Amino acid sequence: MARRQGAAAADVLSAPQEQATLPGESLARMSSGEQVRLYVRRLIFDGVLKQGQRVPQDAIAQALGVSRIPVREALIALEREGWTTIIPHRGAFVNALDEPSVRDHYELYGLFYGFGVRRAVERKGTDLAEPLRVLQQQIAETTDPEVLHRLTLAFHRTVIDAAQSPRLRTMLRQMTDIVPGNFFALVPDADEVEREGVAAIVTAIERGYPELAEREYATMLRRQGDLVVELFRARGMFDADDAEDGSAPTA
Known part of the structure; x- marks a missing residue:
């Protein structure tokens, strides 16, 4: 399991950051939390993060050059939107789409x-x-x-x-x-x-x-x-x- 989770983190680090941007927007103009939110959504859409998988928060923070705080803020927003579920002491997990x-x-x-x-x-x-x-x-x-x-x-x-x-x-x-x-x-x-x-x-x-x-x-x-x-x-x-x-x- 550790090897699989490590591979997932490597996939996140290698995913191109510009995929998180929307038309007419740039990462520089967004808050750090918004950058992370869009980035994680795109990783899910592209299949880098799959249903049931734990979101590798440290890898995402490193990929975007932000601290853990905006990552946590983004995951809370993503939970409200139905993309993730946060389980205390375990982390955030990607929800299944139907x-x-x-x-x-x-x-x-x-x-x-x-x-x-x-x-x-x-x-x-x-x-x-x-x-x-x-x-x-x-x-x-x-x-x-x-x-x-x-x-x-x-x-x-x-x-x-x-x-x-x-x-x-x-x-x-x-x-x-x-x-x-x-x-x-x-x-x-x-x-x-x-x-x-x-x-x-x-x-x-x-x-x-x-x-x-x-x-x-x-x-x-x-x-x-x-x-x-x-x-x-x-x-x-x-x-x-x-x-x-x-x-x-x-x-």
């Missing part, structure tokens, strides 16, 4: 953004369609995943700003995307689903149908969830048999 949880995640996104667009149309009417159509056309034209990522964030942000719902903002801030990085660079066919989805949403807004815009948002995010499930299945991220010795005990 297909229903991934699907639920994107269903919830659909509910939140669907509510947001319905509220936005109720407040702004068809005028909301004008700035969204500009973004939708840019989304349709770009083939660059980085640009697509920024445009998509701008589209969602425009909808949520127009909804004028502080409560909705709070709920969305509490959700962290399951895919740690540029969604469109990592998830096959996600770009096409996004293009079709935002086009349908804008058309519904232009026609003054808030309920239809709400349904189109939910449909788009459900389809994105389907793609993430396919990706995770292909990566073996749903396979509980990958767990190694040193895993968290089961009830």
Whole structure:
């Protein structure tokens, strides 16, 4: 077991640090705890850390050049997000992912953004369609995943700003995307689903149908969830048999 845990620590040390960054962000601009959080999520996504495996805190601290304090802070945040479980006197362990949880995640996104667009149309009417159509056309034209990522964030942000719902903002801030990085660079066919989805949403807004815009948002995010499930299945991220010795005990 010691040899396996030592090998895991070596894998962490050899993993490229830039994988932890998100589009438009740099490690230098993030807090140490945020660096570690994104880094660990990416290690799980890339299969360096597997289900049931103890997170090698010292190796991660050394890899990122930080102390143990931000590592502990990050693991607490990751536990809140469902990525890890902290067991007193034993350490933090990677949680198993399951297909229903991934699907639920994107269903919830659909509910939140669907509510947001319905509220936005109720407040702004068809005028909301004008700035969204500009973004939708840019989304349709770009083939660059980085640009697509920024445009998509701008589209969602425009909808949520127009909804004028502080409560909705709070709920969305509490959700962290399951895919740690540029969604469109990592998830096959996600770009096409996004293009079709935002086009349908804008058309519904232009026609003054808030309920239809709400349904189109939910449909788009459900389809994105389907793609993430396919990706995770292909990566073996749903396979509980990958767990190694040193895993968290089961009830």
